[in-house]
Amino acid sequence: MLHYKISSILALFLASRSSHAAPSHHSNSTIEWGPCDPSVVSEPSLSCGFLEVPLDYQDPSVGNARLALAKANATGERRGSVFFNPGGPGDSGVAELGIPGFKDVLLAVTGGVYDIITWDPRGVGTLTTPGEIFCFDSLEEYLTFFNGTIELTGIEETGNFTDPADVSALFAQAPVVQKKYEELGQKCLNAPTGKYLKYIGTSAAVRDMVSIANAIDGPDAPINYYGISYGSLIGSWFVNMFPERVGRVMLDGIVNPVTFATEKPSEHFSHQFASSDNVYKGLLTGCALAGPSGCPAASEGDGPLDIDAKVQELIKAAHDATLVNASVPLTSGQFRVEFFAEMYATADWGRYMKENFTQIVETIKGEAPGANVSLTKRSDRFVRRNRLLGRTTSNDSPSYSIHAISCGDAIDLQGVTMEEQFKGIINNTRNISHLFGTYWPAPDYLCAYWPVRAVERYQGPFNKKLANKIIVASNVYDPITPLPSAEEVARQLGDSAVLVKQNGFGHSTLAEPSTCMRSLFSGYMANGTLPTNNTLCEVDALEIFPGVTTADILAHLPSTDV
Known part of the structure; x- marks a missing residue:
């Protein structure tokens, strides 16, 4: 869930301007660079290729994975490569x-003296x-x-989850959703991609990157x-x-x-919302100004x-309408999830509040008993997400790649019930993020019922002495990777x-x-x-709303809770 909005951020940015290290070099592997697949890459100046690595x-007897790579050539005298991961x-x-223009941003940020190399992880x-991991056809x-679960409607609540009726309604879903998630885990394992699940994860991504680096720049x-x-x-x-092996490394938007x-993944997930309500206050302040x-x-x-x-x-109106008719066009739970996506990209705030938010107000005002939501309407968010992620597959069901990676890396969980996780959601809403604590669905809540763990997971230590010093960067107000996470990594x-x-x-x-941060990088x-x-x-000093900059918002940010 960190996750797919990075694509939108990039587009808006351009518009506004316990493991032991084992050998990771896969010998006899070479990369032949050539034109990129135009269905995925529209930038003609990039080169693409493949590298085989051990699953x-x-x-190694298990077999090989095949990694898709892309490269943007250095604009100056080449000094080597910079490997890039955009997140997820x-x-x-x-x-x-x-993405048109993005390679130029990366080349500028890295000084133009390195080839930019990226890859699609397993x-x-x-x-x-x-x-891509699919569990449904x-x-x-x-x-x-x-059908009939909060997986489709989201979680309904008002007043920071203080209404006993909302609490009871959520707990009533616990055995239903837990059973569905247990069945889902088995569906994923039995799907055609199920045989690969234990070979997907962050350790594999790290070793694959080292293998790519060895093939391009040499093993030393x-x-x-x-x-x-997630790239952090x-x-x-x-x-x-x-x-x-650490050269020059920059980590930005830090996962702890x-x-x-x-x-537990659900507890880790709740900590990621530590600053989300402050970002929301920033949007409200800009709107008021x-x-x-x-x-x-x-x-x-x-x-x-005000x-x-x-x-x-608005949330209460959607909540009350959903109690009467669960098939309303937009539930309060769905609204919170969609609204949270806007916390990611400040440059979109003005347009969103003028266009999308106004439409949402009209949609919720028009909700009434008897309204129905079509299959097409509910599928829109999956279609948009696949488009953002550059996915061209014909399967229109939600991808479970995020779950496969996150849950494959997660700690071992035995006996964690959905009711226990729901109690955490209530606590999160009351004490960490009043507005977004009920974010649902999210991959983290499935991990307790995910059928496998990755064959290798790195669980620390995280305080090694590095060959070179690195940069750890964060926004002060980040809605999903809060500043304290960056401070912990640096510490x-x-x-x-x-x-x-x-x-x-x-x-x-x-x-x-x-300009300050780009020059520093x-x-x-x-x-x-x-x-x-x-x-x-x-x-x-760019306008977030007409006539309103970030500096204006910071100068007027309320200190009281919203």
């Missing part, structure tokens, strides 16, 4: 690099083998399987890496699994590897709390890491353009120049 590095888990590196896309089968060359969001977890595992390795001419949700004289009251009224690595912060909103520092990558620890970069 199991500890047991489940995002296609090949498709991301092929379980991602249609070009890598094993590719069609969207219709998926909808039939989960330092490995340079830039990872965003790949980076954290890489620098600790192969500390002697310590809590990931030690906590813009006024009704720049943000239709604002009335003349409204402050952030607009929040309108959002809460664990001590003198081997430098923490840099960007004084803005959104997921990763790409969410808002910052490029200086480090091209010249090895390390910034001072705890450097705080301001974002560029």
